[in-house]
Amino acid sequence: MSAIAPTKPTTYLQVLDAEGNVVNPSLMPNLTDEQLRSLMHKMVFTRIWDQRAIKLTRQGRLGFYAPVGGQEASMIGSEAATEKEDFLFPSYRDVPQSVWHGWPLYQAFLYSRGHQHGGQFPQDVHVIMPQIIIGAQIVQTAGTALAFKLRKEKRVAFTYIGDGGTSQGDFYEGINFAGAYQAPAVFVVQNNQFAISVPVALQTAAETLANKAVAAGIPGVQVDGMDVLAVYGAMKQAVDRARAGEGPSLIETMTFRYGPHTMSGDDPTRYRSKELEEEWQKKDPLVRFRNFLQSKNLWSKEDEDLVIEEAKAAVNDALAKADAYQKMTIPGLIDSMFKTLPADLIAQRTEFDS
Amino acid sequence: MAQLTMIQAISNAMDLELGRDEKVLLFGEDVGQSGGVFRATDGLQKKYGVERVFDTPLAESGIAGLATGLSIQGFRPIAEIQFFGFVFEAMDEIAGQAARMRYRSGGRYSCPIVYRAPFGGGVKTPELHADSLEGVLAQMPGIKVVVPSNPYDAKGLLISAIRDDDPVFFLEHMKLYRSFRQEVPEEAYTVPLGQAKVVREGKDVTIISYGAMVHTAEKAAEEWAKTRGISAEVIDLRTIRPIDIETIVASVKKTHRAVVLQEAQRTAGIAAEVVAQINEQAIFYLEAPVLRIAPPDTIYPFAMIEDEWLPTPKRVMSALEKVMSL
Ligand SMILES: Cc1ncc(C[n+]2csc(CCOP(=O)(O)OP(=O)(O)O)c2C)c(N)n1
Numbered sequence A: 001m002s003a004i005a006p007t008k009p010t011t012y013l014q015v016l017d018a019e020g021n022v023v024n025p026s027l028m029p030n031l032t033d034e035q036l037r038s039l040m041h042k043m044v045f046t047r048i049w050d051q052r053a054i055k056l057t058r059q060g061r062l063g064f065y066a067p068v069g070g071q072e073a074s075m076i077g078s079e080a081a082t083e084k085e086d087f088l089f090p091s092y093r094d095v096p097q098s099v100w101h102g103w104p105l106y107q108a109f110l111y112s113r114g115h116q117h118g119g120q121f122p123q124d125v126h127v128i129m130p131q132i133i134i135g136a137q138i139v140q141t142a143g144t145a146l147a148f149k150l151r152k153e154k155r156v157a158f159t160y161i162g163d164g165g166t167s168q169g170d171f172y173e174g175i176n177f178a179g180a181y182q183a184p185a186v187f188v189v190q191n192n193q194f195a196i197s198v199p200v201a202l203q204t205a206a207e208t209l210a211n212k213a214v215a216a217g218i219p220g221v222q223v224d225g226m227d228v229l230a231v232y233g234a235m236k237q238a239v240d241r242a243r244a245g246e247g248p249s250l251i252e253t254m255t256f257r258y259g260p261h262t263m264s265g266d267d268p269t270r271y272r273s274k275e276l277e278e279e280w281q282k283k284d285p286l287v288r289f290r291n292f293l294q295s296k297n298l299w300s301k302e303d304e305d306l307v308i309e310e311a312k313a314a315v316n317d318a319l320a321k322a323d324a325y326q327k328m329t330i331p332g333l334i335d336s337m338f339k340t341l342p343a344d345l346i347a348q349r350t351e352f353d354s
Numbered sequence B: 001m002a003q004l005t006m007i008q009a010i011s012n013a014m015d016l017e018l019g020r021d022e023k024v025l026l027f028g029e030d031v032g033q034s035g036g037v038f039r040a041t042d043g044l045q046k047k048y049g050v051e052r053v054f055d056t057p058l059a060e061s062g063i064a065g066l067a068t069g070l071s072i073q074g075f076r077p078i079a080e081i082q083f084f085g086f087v088f089e090a091m092d093e094i095a096g097q098a099a100r101m102r103y104r105s106g107g108r109y110s111c112p113i114v115y116r117a118p119f120g121g122g123v124k125t126p127e128l129h130a131d132s133l134e135g136v137l138a139q140m141p142g143i144k145v146v147v148p149s150n151p152y153d154a155k156g157l158l159i160s161a162i163r164d165d166d167p168v169f170f171l172e173h174m175k176l177y178r179s180f181r182q183e184v185p186e187e188a189y190t191v192p193l194g195q196a197k198v199v200r201e202g203k204d205v206t207i208i209s210y211g212a213m214v215h216t217a218e219k220a221a222e223e224w225a226k227t228r229g230i231s232a233e234v235i236d237l238r239t240i241r242p243i244d245i246e247t248i249v250a251s252v253k254k255t256h257r258a259v260v261l262q263e264a265q266r267t268a269g270i271a272a273e274v275v276a277q278i279n280e281q282a283i284f285y286l287e288a289p290v291l292r293i294a295p296p297d298t299i300y301p302f303a304m305i306e307d308e309w310l311p312t313p314k315r316v317m318s319a320l321e322k323v324m325s326l
Helices: A033-058 A072-080 A095-100 A105-113 A136-150 A167-180 A211-218 A229-243 A274-281 A283-293 A301-324 A329-335 A343-350 B005-019 B043-050 B060-071 B086-103 B134-138 B149-162 B213-228 B245-255 B270-285 B303-309 B313-325
Strands: A087-088 A157-162 A184-192 A222-225 A251-254 B001-005 B026-027 B053-055 B076-080 B115-119 B144-146 B167-175 B183-184 B197-200 B205-209 B233-236 B239-241 B258-261 B289-293
Touching: A033 A072, A033 A229, A033 A283, A033 A301, A072 A095, A072 A184, A072 A251, A072 A283, A072 B026, A072 B303, A095 A105, A105 A301, A136 A157, A136 A167, A136 A184, A136 B115, A136 B134, A157 B134, A167 A184, A167 A211, A167 A343, A184 A229, A211 A251, A222 A229, A222 B053, A229 A283, A229 B076, A329 A343, A329 B289, A329 B303, A343 B233, B001 B005, B001 B197, B005 B026, B005 B043, B005 B149, B005 B167, B026 B060, B043 B053, B043 B197, B043 B289, B060 B086, B086 B115, B086 B134, B115 B149, B115 B303, B134 B144, B134 B167, B134 B239, B134 B270, B144 B149, B149 B167, B149 B183, B197 B213, B205 B213, B205 B245, B205 B313, B213 B233, B213 B258, B233 B245, B245 B258, B270 B289, B289 B313
Parallel strands: A087 A157, A157 A184, A184 A251, A222 A251, B026 B053, B026 B076, B076 B115, B115 B167, B144 B167, B205 B233, B205 B258, B258 B289
Antiparallel strands: B001 B183, B144 B239, B197 B233
């Protein structure tokens, strides 16, 4: 036997099984009935809006969109464990967390259409425009977390990356820096099994992505990402640790995106089997949590219908507001380059003034 | 001969070279089973196997560094950067390492790598997908930079690039991928690197451009010929590092006027370089200053206003108006 033992796979946290039965009561997070219902509310809302967004993109009424169906528990369970003052660094898929953290939906739509105003977050919303460059958000999160530490603010910086993204140098650099500075950061790896077409097995020989935390010297856990309570519990613990000055953590959520990678021409049938899709759909986070809530008399068909209507109306309102928003202009774009416009840009601007 | 789109011509070039030389390898994100996000590598993994055509982990610096290491061992990698805007991630390996390898090893090692990347505006992509960063690369000594404007050139230039013994960055304009077809010979042929092409003959003014802007230049030239009876010559640089100054000078000697058109932001770009070279070699033939046409020095704008931001035939014509009136 080799003298060097392979790293043990990290713990796999699960509260509910696929039917919604509590399998690990000791991991049950401490949530009020209202909080539990709120998690379900957000998941149903998000599922509906995702379905609408996919349709609207097909009709050309939205621009860039990365579907989230399947990942609701991972996204919503984690964001719900943070405070409004905590700072979120989303990637292109993390629109739900950004919206639940305060991004007005109409601005998310403007962003999708490629309107600069989409990224102008209201002052009290601590989110930055979704990141396109994979991994960049990880190092930035370490930096913002360090800022909170230096200013002695009890705030946490949190961020998301996909399974593929954990291959980037920036990922290792970011978690390592955060560890070295014991900065209040939480890194969530949403392992939805594929990076566009490339399966995790071709991405790394690591047994789990949570294990990547080992080299950075920070805690890493793997959770059932289709189980909103498990995700919430793991995130809450990580956020509490960070806030208490105990340093960063890494959480890997095992999840699945049902749809294509983005709406820009990706065809999942080229790289994913029907069986695999069906297998993951059996773990659906909404079904499982609905069962759990219903068993406690906390959710009914009426509740569900109300949220569905509410989500549809909210999407329509946001769309109308986005439609009505003034168009971007080239002079406006030029003006946004510097605090004080240099002479060369003033000269270039004249060409577009009219 | 078959009528091919540019993406088919590119795919065909790689197919032929993979078939001709087993040292040629092809890798990048999603290039294998999925056949690339634009299908440029469709079917190639099936045909040549996973050892020669393979998916990499999601890391551009890793992709470029892998290419460096493989190439000094005699392989000839074609490394795909999924979108050109992600090149910053790989910049050290490309510009800081591979481009310097021949120099650093006194000629013992070289890096016969082709880096391929889609880029270019007018297709409404998210941030950092469309950006024209070719000027950034062109300033790096030790690397050639190629930007084809049509299917025929794309195939011939790519084959030349793969056979070249030094690193070549090959840029594929997304808008041209499927916008038109052209007769492309089935067999392998080369279009030499570093040679521009006169794509439209004229005698009153020269428009110099590359990539998708060649088509914008041609539209403007056509319009001018029709409405003003002025004949513009259009030159397609095809390779932007090195620049074929001879073809440009020959044209300027004939027309005495020139404008340079680029899709990249104005400052410190290829157009500035072309103007400088014209000054150095043909200033006494000029009857007007050489003008640049380029987008303003802003971040590449979001999808919503890119069509207004990118140079249009109208803006080319107003530049022509200026140089003709001098
Ligand atoms: C630096 C960089 N390289 C490549 C891409 C292109 N790209 C966008 S998403 C993606 C796959 C990401 O997969 P993963 O990290 O697993 O996240 P997921 O989209 O599955 O949530 C790729 C290759 C990019 N946006 N940025």
